[in-house]
Amino acid sequence: MAVPEAHDPVDDWARSGAMALTGRPDGPPLLPPGRAASFLREQLAALGLALPGLLGERAAYAGFTRNAPWSCGGAFRILTTCDGHVGLSLARPSDVELVPALVEADAAEPWAAVAAWAETVPTAVAAERIRLLGLPGGAVPAEPTGPDEPDARSGVVATTLGRRTPSGPPLVVDLTSLWAGPLCAHLLGLRGARVVKVETPTRPDGARRGPAAFFELLHAGHDQISLELGSGELRRLLERADLVLEASRPRALRQAGIVAEEYVARGTSWLSITARGRASDAVGFGDDVAASAGLVVASEGELLPAGDAMADPLAGVAAAVAATEALGSEEARLIDVSMLHVAASTAGRTPDHQVVRRGAQWWVEYDGGASRVLPARTR
Numbered sequence: 001m002a003v004p005e006a007h008d009p010v011d012d013w014a015r016s017g018a019m020a021l022t023g024r025p026d027g028p029p030l031l032p033p034g035r036a037a038s039f040l041r042e043q044l045a046a047l048g049l050a051l052p053g054l055l056g057e058r059a060a061y062a063g064f065t066r067n068a069p070w071s072c073g074g075a076f077r078i079l080t081t082c083d084g085h086v087g088l089s090l091a092r093p094s095d096v097e098l099v100p101a102l103v104e105a106d107a108a109e110p111w112a113a114v115a116a117w118a119e120t121v122p123t124a125v126a127a128e129r130i131r132l133l134g135l136p137g138g139a140v141p142a143e144p145t146g147p148d149e150p151d152a153r154s155g156v157v158a159t160t161l162g163r164r165t166p167s168g169p170p171l172v173v174d175l176t177s178l179w180a181g182p183l184c185a186h187l188l189g190l191r192g193a194r195v196v197k198v199e200t201p202t203r204p205d206g207a208r209r210g211p212a213a214f215f216e217l218l219h220a221g222h223d224q225i226s227l228e229l230g231s232g233e234l235r236r237l238l239e240r241a242d243l244v245l246e247a248s249r250p251r252a253l254r255q256a257g258i259v260a261e262e263y264v265a266r267g268t269s270w271l272s273i274t275a276r277g278r279a280s281d282a283v284g285f286g287d288d289v290a291a292s293a294g295l296v297v298a299s300e301g302e303l304l305p306a307g308d309a310m311a312d313p314l315a316g317v318a319a320a321v322a323a324t325e326a327l328g329s330e331e332a333r334l335i336d337v338s339m340l341h342v343a344a345s346t347a348g349r350t351p352d353h354q355v356v357r358r359g360a361q362w363w364v365e366y367d368g369g370a371s372r373v374l375p376a377r378t379r
Helices: 009-016 037-046 052-062 093-097 099-103 110-118 123-131 180-190 211-220 231-239 248-254 260-265 286-292 311-327 339-344
Strands: 076-080 085-090 138-139 157-164 169-174 194-199 225-226 243-248 267-274 295-300 302-305 331-338 354-359 361-366 367-373
Touching: 009 037, 009 194, 009 361, 009 367, 037 231, 037 311, 052 211, 052 311, 076 110, 076 286, 076 302, 085 123, 085 286, 093 099, 099 110, 123 138, 138 248, 138 286, 157 260, 157 311, 169 180, 169 231, 180 194, 180 211, 180 243, 180 267, 194 231, 243 260, 243 311, 260 267, 260 331, 267 311, 286 302, 286 311, 286 339, 295 339, 311 331, 331 339
Parallel strands: 169 194, 169 243, 194 225, 243 267, 267 331
Antiparallel strands: 076 085, 085 138, 157 331, 295 302, 354 361, 361 367
């Protein structure tokens, strides 16, 4: 069998750890669509980094494996509507509490109630109710949307609002949580930035409830402090920063007296990572956003999640590239990173292939050759 071509998208998937996480627990790994694994490798290379297992490393630290039709972590599922599909995450207790309002009925078994309700409504209606209730989820396209849709925006939009003087090492203030934002901060730290992670006393990073080793990986070497969101101390820190990272809806920060545009006008670059961009009030997590971008696989008449929360690492690495460019510029930039649109830019067809078992190993065969499917792994 031929040796795989350098950087073939199928080979990138096989090496990424994400393919090993895609599929049913008792079945073979499935090849995700598009070129998200290649996109991630290319973006990391632009940063001068090589982290081939990054797409699967959160799952490796958490002990997640293939879990379809659920997501690897068990909080997300794609549901059939009367005319298509919708994805929904019930990751927080507050999400579960909203299920009766979503289905307009008692919901002693939340997932059973949501599945029964979804079958009775059109996709557009289900997606709009999910959005109005502030639940993480949305419509799942039958075909990947890709980057060339008429209404598709760029995954990263940067607007110059002021001037700044680059300094080194730069000070990055990280107000984010979970995976995408902390990953961006982690990558900037690897490139020499001084990172200060800020949490509020009443709302610490939810990732602290996950695997400690993964949290420590992302925040090693960072200063970690606790400050009230509207405090004078935080405002002074933001004013000194070369770059601020945050993942909140603009309205939430404005209520605390923090207006991104004002800081950028005074010379601090500002990067927001949100589910669908700063203009949207939608919320989302990595699994449901990836599914809404078309990063799903079809199997036995169902649409299944691909990988583990892939919109998070895709957005986090794209954000790190944009942040690095901003830190080297004399322009103070407001950078709007949409997880949905970054993920959608990597979507595409699934090439012809065959997954086979050779002894204890899974392999994927395709026109370019054959590649062993590597498991998710820690760094």
